[in-house]
Amino acid sequence: MITRERTLRGLRKTDLSKTFGRGYSNTQTSESRVNTAGQASGHNFLKKPALRFIPLGGLEEVGKNMSAIEYGNDILVIDMGLMFPNEDMPGIDYVIPDINYLVENKDKIRGVIITHGHLDHTGAIPYLYDKLGSPQIYSAPLTVGLIKKRLEEFGLENRVKLATITPGEDVLQLGVFKVETFRLNHNIPDNMGLAITTPEGILVYATDWKFDHTPADGRPTDFSKLAVLGGQGVLALFSDSTNAQKPGHTISEKEVEDVLFKLVENARGRVIIATFSTLISRIQQILNVARKMNRKVAFSGRSMIANVEIASSLKALIISADIMIDVGDINKFPDNRVLIVCTGSQGEERSALTRIAAGEHRQIKVKKGDTVILSSSPIPGNERSVNDVMDNLFREGARVIYQKLMDVHTSGHAYQEDLKLMIGLIKPKFFIPIHGERHKLMVHAQIAEDVGIPEENILVSDNGQIIEFVDGRGSVTNKRVPASYVMVDGLGVGDVGNIVLRDRKAMAADGIFVVIVTVNHETGQIVTSPDIISRGFIYMRENENLVHKARAEVKRLFAKHAADRKARGDWALIKTKLREDLGKFLYRETERRPMVIPVIIEV
Incomplete structure (x- = not known):
C-alpha cells in the first residue's frame, strides 16, 4: 500500500503561551507542545485537557450525522449530514444538526472530514458551512464531486474550500490530530474509515460500512489496515449500528447483481429499475447486467443523471458508451433491448418512477410486458408512497419486483457477524456505538460485550452528550452541548420550532x-x-x-x-x-x- 504523508496548510502549532480549553464551561486547561506527528510532548504545567467526543447528530436517529473530536484548542469535525423529516413534521424539508457549540468555538476548528457522499453525511454543508468560519473540507474524489454538485444548486460552488484526498494514502495533520483514512465498503464508492491519532491514543471511526468481499467496484475493505490498527492498540472504536439487530452477514453486492441478471435475462419486454441516485455501486451492477444482456440503457431523473455524470467523470462508474441512449430514444429499439434506470424507489413526489406510474412521464409510458424492479428497501415512513406507486404500476400491466419477493437490494450497513469481526480486528479498549436510534445502539453495545469488551468500557451517549477520555480512562459525562433539531423549511433555516x-x-x-x-x-x-x-x-x-x-x-x-x-x-x-x-x-x-x-x- 502506497502511503503519502503530508502536512496540509492550516496546521497550527500550539503556542505555549496559550492554554487549551477555551469555550466550554467545564473544559480543563493545559499547556503542551505538539510535534508534526500530532503527539503531545514536553512538560505539562497544568492539568492536561480531556479528549472529547461530541456527537451533534446520528445517535438518536438514522441521519443528520455530525460529530466533533476536541482536544484543547483543536477541534476536528466529521460529516455534516441532514435527515429527512418524520411524519410529525409537516412542511419541513430537512432536519440538520444544531451547531451552536461549534459556532462558539469555530476558531478551534482545524478541518472537516466527510466520510462519503450520501446526503445524511453531506447534505447540511450548504446550510452550516459559513457559520463554522469556512474551514477546509477534506474527502475522497467522488464525495467531493457530489458535494460540488450540491453546492452548485445553492450557488456556493466557489465559496466552500474542498480538498481531495485518496483513501489509504493521504495522511492529514490537523492541529494535534493525525488522520489516516482507509477503505471501507458501503453502497457508494470512496467510503472512508478514519484512524485518528490523538494525544490520548488512536480513535477508529467507522460509520456507514459493511464487509463485502465482492463489491461492485472490486475494491474490498482494507482488512490489512484494520489488522495493523488492532496491533497498534486502539483507544476507542466508533462503529455503525444501523443493522445491529440483524443476525448473520450482509448480502454481497455480487449476489444482488446475480439476481438482477436472472430477472433481466427472463424479462421479455422493457426493464425499468428504480434505485437511489447515490447508490453508485448498484448503478454499476445494473450497467454490468445490461452490457451482458445486450440492452441499451437510458437514465431518467435529474439527480440520477447528475450523479451518473459525476461518477463516470471520476471513473467511479464504468460505462460502455455503446450501450447508452437518451431516454427520448427508447422507442427506437425493441422492448427486449431496453433497460431504464430511474429515481423514485421511495415513491418520492415528482420522481421519475412516480411520474411513470401515474402516466405523467413525457417519454416513458408503462405497458403490459414491462418489468419494474425496485432495487431498494422503503425508508420507514415511505411505505405508503411506495405501495401507491406499485399499485399504479400493477394497474398498467407491469410486473413489479421488490425486496420482499427477491434479493434485489442489499444494505450498505454491517450485520451482527460483521460487527463482531470489526471489533475483533480493531481490539479497542473502549467501544462507542454510533449511527442509529437508541435501541440499535444498545443492541450493538450488547454485541460488543458478547465479544469481550468490558461493560464499563462500552460508552453509549445521546446527541450532545460528551464522552471524555483522560489518561486511558473513558466515561460518558453529564456535560452537554446543544443538539436539538434544526428545521429547514424552504429558505428558512432554524426559524421553525x-x-x-x-x-x-x-x-x-x-x-x-x-x-x-x-x-x-x-x-x-x-x-x-x-x-x-x-x-x-x-x-x-x-x-x-x-x-x-x-x-x-x-x-x-x-x-x-x-x-x-x-x-x-x-x-x-x-x-x-x-x-x-x-x-x-x-x-x-x-x-x-x-x-x-x-x-x-x-x-
Whole structure:
C-alpha cells in the first residue's frame, strides 16, 4: 500500500503561551507542545485537557450525522449530514444538526472530514458551512464531486474550500490530530474509515460500512489496515449500528447483481429499475447486467443523471458508451433491448418512477410486458408512497419486483457477524456505538460485550452528550452541548420550532376557523355580522346551520367580554377569551378542535 504523508496548510502549532480549553464551561486547561506527528510532548504545567467526543447528530436517529473530536484548542469535525423529516413534521424539508457549540468555538476548528457522499453525511454543508468560519473540507474524489454538485444548486460552488484526498494514502495533520483514512465498503464508492491519532491514543471511526468481499467496484475493505490498527492498540472504536439487530452477514453486492441478471435475462419486454441516485455501486451492477444482456440503457431523473455524470467523470462508474441512449430514444429499439434506470424507489413526489406510474412521464409510458424492479428497501415512513406507486404500476400491466419477493437490494450497513469481526480486528479498549436510534445502539453495545469488551468500557451517549477520555480512562459525562433539531423549511433555516410544528399539526388535524369581527372604535359595538372563514374544518355551504350558530355565539361572547370592565378596550384580552370560549363551543358541536383565530377590526 502506497502511503503519502503530508502536512496540509492550516496546521497550527500550539503556542505555549496559550492554554487549551477555551469555550466550554467545564473544559480543563493545559499547556503542551505538539510535534508534526500530532503527539503531545514536553512538560505539562497544568492539568492536561480531556479528549472529547461530541456527537451533534446520528445517535438518536438514522441521519443528520455530525460529530466533533476536541482536544484543547483543536477541534476536528466529521460529516455534516441532514435527515429527512418524520411524519410529525409537516412542511419541513430537512432536519440538520444544531451547531451552536461549534459556532462558539469555530476558531478551534482545524478541518472537516466527510466520510462519503450520501446526503445524511453531506447534505447540511450548504446550510452550516459559513457559520463554522469556512474551514477546509477534506474527502475522497467522488464525495467531493457530489458535494460540488450540491453546492452548485445553492450557488456556493466557489465559496466552500474542498480538498481531495485518496483513501489509504493521504495522511492529514490537523492541529494535534493525525488522520489516516482507509477503505471501507458501503453502497457508494470512496467510503472512508478514519484512524485518528490523538494525544490520548488512536480513535477508529467507522460509520456507514459493511464487509463485502465482492463489491461492485472490486475494491474490498482494507482488512490489512484494520489488522495493523488492532496491533497498534486502539483507544476507542466508533462503529455503525444501523443493522445491529440483524443476525448473520450482509448480502454481497455480487449476489444482488446475480439476481438482477436472472430477472433481466427472463424479462421479455422493457426493464425499468428504480434505485437511489447515490447508490453508485448498484448503478454499476445494473450497467454490468445490461452490457451482458445486450440492452441499451437510458437514465431518467435529474439527480440520477447528475450523479451518473459525476461518477463516470471520476471513473467511479464504468460505462460502455455503446450501450447508452437518451431516454427520448427508447422507442427506437425493441422492448427486449431496453433497460431504464430511474429515481423514485421511495415513491418520492415528482420522481421519475412516480411520474411513470401515474402516466405523467413525457417519454416513458408503462405497458403490459414491462418489468419494474425496485432495487431498494422503503425508508420507514415511505411505505405508503411506495405501495401507491406499485399499485399504479400493477394497474398498467407491469410486473413489479421488490425486496420482499427477491434479493434485489442489499444494505450498505454491517450485520451482527460483521460487527463482531470489526471489533475483533480493531481490539479497542473502549467501544462507542454510533449511527442509529437508541435501541440499535444498545443492541450493538450488547454485541460488543458478547465479544469481550468490558461493560464499563462500552460508552453509549445521546446527541450532545460528551464522552471524555483522560489518561486511558473513558466515561460518558453529564456535560452537554446543544443538539436539538434544526428545521429547514424552504429558505428558512432554524426559524421553525416546536410551537410552529404544533400549530401545523393542529391545522392538519382539525383545520382552522377564522372569525373576523368589525367593531366601532368609539362604542366598541359590533358593526356588522361576524365574517367566518373555515379551512380544513367544515365545508361552510354544507354546514350553514353551524355557521349561523357560530355567528350568534360570537356576538354573545363578544358582548359578554366587551361588557367586562377589565377587558373593555383590551382587544388582545378579548381575542384570547373569544379563542378559548369559541373553541369550547365548536368542540361541543363537532367534537373537533380547529385552530380558532379571532380578528378584530376597528372602524
